[in-house]
Amino acid sequence: MNAAVQTPIQETARPVPLLEMRGISKSFPGVRALDQVDIALYPGTVTALIGENGAGKSTLVKILTGIYQPDEGEILVGGKPVAFVTAQDATNHGVTAIHQETVLFDELSVAENIYLGHAPKTKLGLVDWKALNARSLALLHSLETTVDVRAKLKELSIAQRHLVAIARALSVDARIVIMDEPTAALSRKEVDDLFQIIERLKSQGKAILFISHKFDEVYEIAQNYAVFRDGRAVGHGALKDTSQNEIVRLMVGRSVDQVFPKIDVTPGETALKVENYSHPTEFRGISFELRRGEILGLYGLVGAGRSEFCQSLFGVTRPSGGRLTLEGREITIRSPRDAIAHGVVYVPEERGRHGAVLQMPIFQNMSLPSLTRTSRAGFLRSAEEFALARRYAERFDLRAAALSVPVGTLSGGNQQKVVIGKWLATQPKVIILDEPTKGIDIGSKAAVHAFISELAAEGLSIIMVSSELPEIMGMSDRVLVMREGLSAGLFDRQSLDAETLVRAATGNA
Amino acid sequence: MSAVPEKRRIPDRLGTSFTRLFSSWEMLLLGVAIVIFIANSFASPYFLNVWNLSDATFNFTEKAMIAFAMALLIISGEIDLSVAAIIALASTAMGAAAQMGVGTPGLVAIGVSVGLLAGAFNGLLVAGLGLPSIVVTIGTMSLFRGISYIVLGDQAYGGYPESFAYFGQGYVFWVFSFEFVLFALCAVLFAVLLHATSFGRRVYAIGNNAFAARFSGIPVERVKFILFLLTGLMSGIAAVCLTSRLGSTRPSIAQGWELEIVTMVVLGGVSILGGSGTIGGVVIAAFVMGLVTFGLGLLNVPGIVMSIFIGLLLIVTISLPIIIRRLKSGKVA
Numbered sequence: 001m002n003a004a005v006q007t008p009i010q011e012t013a014r015p016v017p018l019l020e021m022r023g024i025s026k027s028f029p030g031v032r033a034l035d036q037v038d039i040a041l042y043p044g045t046v047t048a049l050i051g052e053n054g055a056g057k058s059t060l061v062k063i064l065t066g067i068y069q070p071d072e073g074e075i076l077v078g079g080k081p082v083a084f085v086t087a088q089d090a091t092n093h094g095v096t097a098i099h100q101e102t103v104l105f106d107e108l109s110v111a112e113n114i115y116l117g118h119a120p121k122t123k124l125g126l127v128d129w130k131a132l133n134a135r136s137l138a139l140l141h142s143l144e145t146t147v148d149v150r151a152k153l154k155e156l157s158i159a160q161r162h163l164v165a166i167a168r169a170l171s172v173d174a175r176i177v178i179m180d181e182p183t184a185a186l187s188r189k190e191v192d193d194l195f196q197i198i199e200r201l202k203s204q205g206k207a208i209l210f211i212s213h214k215f216d217e218v219y220e221i222a223q224n225y226a227v228f229r230d231g232r233a234v235g236h237g238a239l240k241d242t243s244q245n246e247i248v249r250l251m252v253g254r255s256v257d258q259v260f261p262k263i264d265v266t267p268g269e270t271a272l273k274v275e276n277y278s279h280p281t282e283f284r285g286i287s288f289e290l291r292r293g294e295i296l297g298l299y300g301l302v303g304a305g306r307s308e309f310c311q312s313l314f315g316v317t318r319p320s321g322g323r324l325t326l327e328g329r330e331i332t333i334r335s336p337r338d339a340i341a342h343g344v345v346y347v348p349e350e351r352g353r354h355g356a357v358l359q360m361p362i363f364q365n366m367s368l369p370s371l372t373r374t375s376r377a378g379f380l381r382s383a384e385e386f387a388l389a390r391r392y393a394e395r396f397d398l399r400a401a402a403l404s405v406p407v408g409t410l411s412g413g414n415q416q417k418v419v420i421g422k423w424l425a426t427q428p429k430v431i432i433l434d435e436p437t438k439g440i441d442i443g444s445k446a447a448v449h450a451f452i453s454e455l456a457a458e459g460l461s462i463i464m465v466s467s468e469l470p471e472i473m474g475m476s477d478r479v480l481v482m483r484e485g486l487s488a489g490l491f492d493r494q495s496l497d498a499e500t501l502v503r504a505a506t507g508n509a
Numbered sequence: 510m511s512a513v514p515e516k517r518r519i520p521d522r523l524g525t526s527f528t529r530l531f532s533s534w535e536m537l538l539l540g541v542a543i544v545i546f547i548a549n550s551f552a553s554p555y556f557l558n559v560w561n562l563s564d565a566t567f568n569f570t571e572k573a574m575i576a577f578a579m580a581l582l583i584i585s586g587e588i589d590l591s592v593a594a595i596i597a598l599a600s601t602a603m604g605a606a607a608q609m610g611v612g613t614p615g616l617v618a619i620g621v622s623v624g625l626l627a628g629a630f631n632g633l634l635v636a637g638l639g640l641p642s643i644v645v646t647i648g649t650m651s652l653f654r655g656i657s658y659i660v661l662g663d664q665a666y667g668g669y670p671e672s673f674a675y676f677g678q679g680y681v682f683w684v685f686s687f688e689f690v691l692f693a694l695c696a697v698l699f700a701v702l703l704h705a706t707s708f709g710r711r712v713y714a715i716g717n718n719a720f721a722a723r724f725s726g727i728p729v730e731r732v733k734f735i736l737f738l739l740t741g742l743m744s745g746i747a748a749v750c751l752t753s754r755l756g757s758t759r760p761s762i763a764q765g766w767e768l769e770i771v772t773m774v775v776l777g778g779v780s781i782l783g784g785s786g787t788i789g790g791v792v793i794a795a796f797v798m799g800l801v802t803f804g805l806g807l808l809n810v811p812g813i814v815m816s817i818f819i820g821l822l823l824i825v826t827i828s829l830p831i832i833i834r835r836l837k838s839g840k841v842a
Contacts, residue, residue: 316724340726348724357718359784363521368714368725371707378706386521393519402523422725 016079018043018207019064019095019176024073026059028401028409033059035231036073041176041207046198048218048239049211050251051228057211058411060228061180064209065097066090077176094175098165098182106154111136113153114168139167143197159190159302166197177201178209183217187301187467195221215244227251251443260474261450263457267477268292270328271461272344272430274313277322282308283485286322290430290461295452297476298465300505305485306465307349310432313463314346315339326429340369343429347420347436349465351412355419358408362400363389365407366422392421397447413444420448424455431455432463437471449475469498481505534778538793541826545797549804556807563684565803567754569773570692571747572766573795576773577699578743580791582736583774584703586716586783587642589631589737592744593766594653599623599748601657604666604758613672620752621745627653628741632734642737650767657760666758677754688750692795695743700788712736716783772823773798797822 017040026034034056041047051057062068064075066084074081077093084090104113111133112119120131136149145163153161162182169177179198183191198221201208210222218225219239226236227250235250272290277283283305290296298306312319315333324331326342333339339346348354356365363382366389367374374384389403396417400410407418416436423431433452437445452475456462466472472479473496481488481504488504549556556562575592582589599620606619627649634645679687703709711732714722723729752758777794779786798819805815 314724335726335728336724337726337728346724353718354720354724357714357721359717360714364710364714368710368722368727371710375707378708380705380707380710390519390521398519400519402520404522 015043017041017076018078020076020079021060021064022074022076024060024063024070024075026056026063026068026070033231034063034070037228037231037233039226039233039236041209042224043175043205043207044202045224046202046208046210046222047224047226048222049209049226049228050218050247055228055251056231057228058180059231061097061178061209061211064090064095064176064178066095091172091174094173095178096169096172096174096176097178097180098162098169104153104161104165104168107152109150109152110140110147110156110164111149113164114139114149114171116168118172135171136167139171140164142200143167143193145193157303159187163190166194170201174206176207176209178211180211182210183212183214190302191217215247219244260470261446261453262295262475263453265293265457265477267294268459271326273323273325275323275325277309277312277324278320279305279308279312279317279485280320282317283312283482286480286482286487288480288487288490290463292459292461293456294477295456295462295464295475297472297479298463298482299467299469299472299479299501300482300488302467304482304505306482307434308485309482310346310434310463310465311348313339313432314344316346340426340428343427344432345369345423345426345428345430346432347416347423347434349434349438351415351419352408356407356415356422358415359406361404362393362398362407362410362418363403365418366392366425369422370425388425389421392424393417396421396451413440416440416444416448420451428460430461430463432465434465435467436464437466437468469501472501473498535787535790535793537829538776538778538790538797538826541822542793542797542800545800545804549800549807552804553807556804559684561803561807563686563689565799566686566689566692568802569795569799570686570688571750571754572770572773572798573692573791574695574747574750575740575743575766576770576777576791576795577695577788578736578740579770580774580777580779580786580788581699581703581709581712582642582740583771583779583781584716584783584786585712585733585736586719587635587733587736588646588771589628589642589740590646590767590771591627591631591649591653592740592770593763594650594657595624595627595741595744596748596751596763596766597657597760598627598653599745600752600758600762601660601666601760603748603752604669605660607666607669607673613670616669616673617676617749620749621742624741624743624745624748625738626741627744628738629734631741632737635737636730636734654760657762661758661760667756669753669756673753674756675753677750677752677756688754691746691750696788696792700792703788708732708735713784716785769798769819772819776823776826 019041021037021039024034024037025032037056037060039060049057049060059068063070064084066087066089069085075084076082082089082093084093105116108116114136115132120128120135122128133149140147140149140163143163143166145160147156147160147163153164156164166182182194198208198210210218212218222239224237225239225242225247227234227247229251268291270289271292275287277286286309288296298310300306308317311317313333315335315338318334324333326344331342333342333344336346352358357368363385367385370388374388375381386403393400393403398417399414407415410418420436436452437448440448449471452462452464464475477493479491479496479501481491481501483505491500579589579592602623603616603620606616611619631642631646631649634640635642676687681687681690703712711722711727714725714727715729715732719729751763755762773794774786774791775781776797777786777791779791801818801822802815805818
């Protein structure tokens with residue numbers, strides 16, 4: 001086809017980019033996070049930013065929002081060079097971001113969170129609460145949600161918090177909206193709602209940078225793409241001119257087997273038997289048997305009580321009733337300490353809050369639950385700790401400048417490797433993985449899946465919570481579906497199909 | 510790049526420990542201590558006398574003993590403002606016992622036990638009931654000292670046995686007082702506890718992220734209870750030393766020490782938000798505060814000016830690194 005005779009379609013009509021980055025570089029001790037990166041965002045266009053963990057996506061977002069300063073390169077807004085020295089500068093130039101783990105304030109109301117820093121004022125300069133609440137309500141209404149604007153943020157679910165974050169981003173008159181994995185915690189229905197919002201923003205002529213690991217979403221919403229690998233921009237263009245395979249190839253620099261690497265394991269004897277497990281408010285009457293080498297998928301919508309159930313198994317919250325039998329012996333788990341002692345461990349969904357101590361070094365995080373083994377008579381032995389950390393760092397191909405850098409300096413995927421490593425180091429019998437690949441790109445995802453499979457083959461029993469159907473269906477031997485705190489069915493691998501699972505999870509007969 | 514993923518060798522540590530050491534807070538503080546030391550020796554001819562210097566250590570030894578335990582508590586994200594009131598309570602108990610003819614070993618046992626009990630009480634309220642420590646210990650601060658006031662009124666206890674004087678006035682070797690030796694011993698013990706044991710590691714983990722600590726199987730409440738117990742214990746020991754040194758007990762004993770102790774801890778580089786700090790820093794901070802108080806004392810500066818100076822010192826040392834960082838980044842931008 002001859003490119004010159006192409007009819008100009010709206011999406012490919014190229015006016016001046018709203019925002020352009022040229023030759024941006026940024027280094028951190030031991031890591032070149034961005035290397036001569038170019039990217040352009042056009043009005044009324046969604047550009048998907050695609051790349052593995054540590055490819056430099058988060059760094060780019062931080063530069064765009066004025067949190068980091070680039071070492072070299074320039075940023076142009078509407079063709080004019082600008083400098084984002086502070087986050088306020090970026091806001092003033094119409095750049096706003098919805099982050100992976102958005103910073104909102106638990107103790108403030110929904111309306112206050114939305115308008116924090118630019119609340120409407122009365123003539124006396126005090127906060128105009130009436131206007132604040134009314135405008136917030138209008139914003140949330142346009143997002144078609146029914147969140148109470150006066151409710152404190154801490155009372156909201158993760159999905160609702162995301163909507164608040166989006167409303168916050170829209171409350172400033174932004175022309176460039178960055179969405180850093182906005183769908184990670186959303187159910188399918190909420191994703192559809194979000195996409196409608198994005199369509200609306202598009203029609204208003206805003207430029208949107210959409211970061212996601214989910215290819216179906218990228219194809220659904222984006223027109224342009226930019227692929228990063230190891231801090232370099234390795235490809236960009238219109239999505240319709242390329243294939244998914246091509247993008248995957250660009251991303252990982254090699255072809256990736258997208259088939260789930262599930263190893264066929266004949267499950268052994270029963271490891272964990274859960275009978276009628278209940279909680280005063282979150283879930284009731286959950287029963288199942290988990291065998292050695294088995295992967296039990298736990299599927300359901302956001303808010304179905306899956307995480308709450310898992311945390312209760314791990315001793316974070318106390319169940320109100322039910323029995324646990326591990327390898328034929330009845331056990332009670334009153335605290336995470338009990339759980340770990342019995343060989344039941346939990347990789348939480350919220351890495352930064354529950355999974356890792358971000359300020360502490362990698363090796364100290366890895367050894368934290370295993371301190372009794374790495375220390376002698378209560379005294380730390382750093383050689384043992386480093387050896388333990390190195391063992392799992394190498395097994396996972398961890399990308400870090402050193403084992404003594406804080407976990408918070410790593411990319412999301414690498415943080416997850418540290419958290420999973422820390423639990424494997426306790427040599428557990430049952431490992432509960434809560435959304436193990438949330439916020440992780442395709443390349444690392446496949447690695448995590450391969451790893452989960454390997455662990456099951458080694459005889460570990462696995463409970464895997466996931467909201468992603470392909471993951472659940474690809475990895476599980478059996479699937480337990482939860483709906484509104486109740487068990488909505490237990491399905492064998494042979495009888496798995498997407499429609500049945502979704503029906504069980506949503507309750508649509 | 511080759512297509513076969515190779516195992517990377519990640520180094521244990523980044524850079525030399527040498528450069529990190531010299532850019533640390535502790536080094537900055539040591540510099541301040543040396544400057545003050547030199548300034549003092551020029552300002553007063555009496556300063557560079559070993560016996561005067563030995564006397565000067567009494568300015569901080571008792572406070573520093575408590576500050577070590579307080580450092581652990583603050584690193585874990587809690588605080589104990591009742592420490593000075595615990596001294597008053599323990600000292601009052603010892604005084605009352607001395608009136609009844611209890612001997613020196615009994616008095617020490619009573620002082621230390623009262624400290625432990627008071628610490629356990631704080632610990633139960635904070636770790637057991639989950640109340641915020643700042644509120645709990647402001648409450649127990651009034652409670653403990655209040656008991657002391659009810660018992661003593663405007664009276665004072667004296668009449669301690671002669672042998673009791675050793676703890677506050679005795680010398681172990683040459684110019685080294687019993688208190689100074691005890692201070693040095695505590696410094697070593699607390700440094701080992703915080704920096705070389707798994708207990709210390711757990712304290713840091715709790716202070717940085719109590720959620721993740723709990724999710725890692727750390728018994729957060731038990732660790733916090735032990736820390737309050739330790740702080741109470743050290744307050745009891747300090748009460749023995751101080752009472753012995755003064756030879757009498759008034760209900761106003763050690764008034765206002767809680768703030769000086771917290772200042773010492775924060776000056777030593779312990780983050781008031783929890784999660785970071787070292788015992789070494791607190792040791793240097795103890796010397797800095799002791800030297801400043803002693804130097805100003807030699808110059809006949811009144812006490813109120815000293816507290817102004819200590820306050821300024823705290824503000825300057827805290828803001829200095831931040832100002833330097835601002836200036837540096839200002840040049841880049």
